[in-house]
Amino acid sequence: MAQKLIISTSPHVHCGDTIERNMRWVIIALLPALIASFMYFGVGSLIVTATSVASCLFFEWFITRVFLKKPSTLADGSAIITGILLAFNLPSNLPLYMIVVGALVAIGIGKMAFGGLGNNPFNPALVGRVFLLISFPAKMTSWPVPHQLTAYADAVTGATPMNLIGQIAGGNTAAADQLPALKDLFLGNIGGCLGEVSALALLIGFVILLWRKVITWHIPVTIFATVAVLTGIMWLINPVLYVNPLYHLCSGGLMLGAIFMATDYVTSPMTAKGMVWYGIGIGFLTVVIRYFGSYPEGMSFAILLMNAVTPLINNWCKPKRFGEAVK
C-alpha cells in the first residue's frame, strides 16, 4: 500500500472550533458597542481604541518575539480583544501616553508575565485599567459628556450617572433631578467610559455571543440578577436615597463587565455551578463598592477580586457526576 496512513487514537474528527473562531466572534460582538461609542463620543473613541489595540498588539509581539524568542501569538486575536476592552474602560479623552502605559501593564504584567493566553489569573484589560485608575485618578475619573464628535483632548467633561447615584445615596437627593432618562441610559446617551455607555449595543453583543455559543448565559445573567435583587431591596427600603435597579443595570461598567469581562474564558470558573457563584460574587461586590466604597464604580474591582477566587471556585464547584445521585 503506497499511501501513508496517520495513526492516532480516537476521536478522529473534530467539530472545527478554534481559539481564533471564538476570539473573532468576541470581536464581532464588541463592534455594536464601538459603533455606539463613535456615535456619542466621536473621534475620541476611535483614537483611544486604535491606540489601545495597536499598543497591545505591539507589546505582545515585542515580548513574544524579542524577549521570549517564540513564534508570534498575535493571530489568535486575544491581544486585539484586550486592546478593545481596555479602551472600552477608558474615558474617550485620555492622553495617548496613558493608554500606552495601560496597554503595557495589561499585556506585559497582566498576561505575558504569567505565560501568555491561558495562564493569566486576572483579566489583562482590567489589570491595565485598574493600574491607570490608581496611577492617574483625576484623568481616569472625569468623563466627557456625549455629542462632542470632533473633540478629543479638549472634550468637556461632566457628571456620569454613577457619580449622581453616589451623590444621591450620600444624601444629596437634589442630584436626582440631573439623572438622565432611562431611555438615554439604555441607548448610551450619557457620560462614561467609551465602551460601557450603550446597554443596548452591549446586549446585542451578548446575543451574538450566545448565538455563536462562545459563552453560556450563566455569568452575565447571575450578575444582572444579583445586582437587580440587591439594589432592588435597597430601593424598596428607601426609594429617595437609592435609585431604581434599572439605573444600576444600565449605568457604569455593569453591562460591559458582565457580558465581556467577567466571561473571559481564562479567568472565569469551569463549571456551570461555579459560574453561578462567581456571578453572584461579582454582583454582590459591585453593589457593595458602588454604595459603600470610595470609588463610584465597582465592576472592575469586583471582577478582579472574583478572578482571584476562581481557582478556589473550581475546587469547590464540581460538575454533577453521572451516577453520583444514586451512589
Place this chain on the structure above:
Amino acid sequence: MNTFKIGGVHPEPNKLTAGKKIETLALPRQAVFPLSQHIGAPAVPCVQKGDLVKVGTRIAEPGGFMSASIHSSVSGKVAKIDSVIDASGVRKPAIFIDVEGDEWEPSIDRSDKLVLQCNYSREEIIERIKNAGVVGMGGACFPTHVKLSPPKDCTIDTLIINAVECEPYLTADHRLMLEHPDEIIIGIKIILKVLGIERAVVGIEANKPDAIELMISKTTMVSGIEVMPLKMKYPQGGEKQLIEAVTGRQVPPPPALPASVGCVVQNIGTVFAIYEAVMKNKPLIERIVTVTGKSVTNPCNLKVRMGTPVSQLLEYAGGMPEDTGKLISGGPMMGRPLLDASAPVSKGTSGILMIPQSEAARQEERNCIRCAKCVQACPMGLEPYLLATASEQSDWELAEENWIMSCIECGCCQSTCPSRRPLLDWVRLAKNRVGGIIRARNAKK
C-alpha cells in the same frame, strides 16, 4: 423526545450509506481469526495445522468463564496458527484458514425461513448462545452469555435494545433493522425469555425515521416490546447514556453494572446474532460492516464473513481513495486506526471508515484557554481539562479523586476542544495508571 441529560455533542452525521441495501461480499481466499475478539480470556484453538474445517466448525474454545468460542466462517484447511495485527492494532495469536469451496456444517439451518416458535428452556438458550460464540456487536464485544446471566442479587425489569447507532457514518444497525425486523423481534422475545421479564424498549435515534416507523408497525401487535425514538445526541449509544435516556436511571460509578439499576442492554446486531444462534443453530460467522468515507467511490453496507481481510472490503467499495489520511475500524468518534488494510474483519468490526487527509491530521496543540467546553461536552460529568492536566503531571491521586475511572472514552471532550488538546490521550493514560493502582490496592485487601 427523550435523551440523556449531561453533556453530549452533535458531530456531523454523514450517514452516506443509510439508503444502501446490504450486499454480500464474496468469500476471501484466506480467512484469519484472531483468538481474542472479545473482552476476557482469549479463546484456545481446538484445531491444528492441516485440519479440514467447514463453515461453522468450532476452531477455538472459550479460555475461561469470561470468553467466547470462535468458529470458522469458511470451509477449507487450517494453514497455520500464527499471529496477526488485528483491527484493534494489536498483534494477537490467530488461526489462518485457506478457503476451499463453501461447505457448511449440516446442523446449520441456511434457509431464509423465519423460525417463530422457541421451545428451548432458559438454560438451553444460554448454552446455544454460548456455543455460537455470540458477543456484543456494538464494539465492546462483551460475551453475550455472560451478560445474559446478571448477578443474582439484581432484579432486572427492562431489556434495552441499542439501535441508536450514534457514531457518525455507520449504518450497519440501521440497515439490519430495515431488512431483518422479524428476526430481530424474535431475538428480543428470546432474550426476554432468558431474563424472565416482560418489557423491552428499542431505542432508535430520530435520524432513522424509516426504521422507527417499521419497528413500530412490526411491534404494535407484540406485547412487551416498545419502540422509543430518541433525540439525536452523541454518545447516546453508550450503555449508561442509553439507559438514562430510556429509563431516566443513572448507573452508579464503576464497578457497578447496568444490572444494578435493573437494566440489560443488548445491541441490535447482537439480537440478530442471538436469533440466528438459537433458532438457526448458526454461530457468529458473519456480520454487517459499513464501508464508507466522503471520498469513497461506492460506500456500502456489506455482509462479510469473519476473517475477511479489510482490503477485500475496500476493493468492493472502489478502493481506498487517493486522499485517505486515516483508515479506521469503527466510527470516527471511538474507532481504532488501522496500520494498513491487511487486518481481518472480526466480531467487533462495525465499519471501515476512510477519512481524508485534510480531516485526519491533528492540528497543532495550543495552551488550554479554560473555555470549559470540554466540561460542558462530557456526558459523564467530568472535567476533562483537569484530568488531562493531572495526567500530564502524573498526579494519579488527583485524577482518581476527580472520577477518572468513570470516563467512557467517547471523545466528546477532544472533538470539542478549540485549543486542539489531545485530552483523551492523556485521560486514557491516567485511566490506565489509576486502574492499575486500584487493582493493586484491592489485591492487598
